Amino acid sequence: MVLLAEEVGTTVKIIDISKVPSAEAGRAGKYDLIVTYQDSAGRVRIVTIPYEEFAGKSEDEQVAILRKYIQAEEQARLKFVGREIKI
Secondary structure (H helix, E strand, O other), X not given: OEEEEOOOOEEEEEEEEEEEEOOOOOOOOOEEEEEEEEOOOOOEEEEEEEHHHHOOOOHHHHHHXXXXXXXXXXXXXXXXXXXXXXX
């Protein structure tokens, strides 16, 4: 599956989706999806999605959810790429 991350302007390829017990505080007993994707430069990244947001949705809705979480992750990551920080 290939998604176009419109706001970031790139295409990503979904490599794998795994359902795992959540490791987040406050989510004990719930599940998350670990989505492994590859960006257009070939780098592999992951994003975590609460399973209850994904389960039972149509394929179009699931693609929209994947796009939303991947875009948010990429935007957060890219705001620091290339910055120089004095320490």
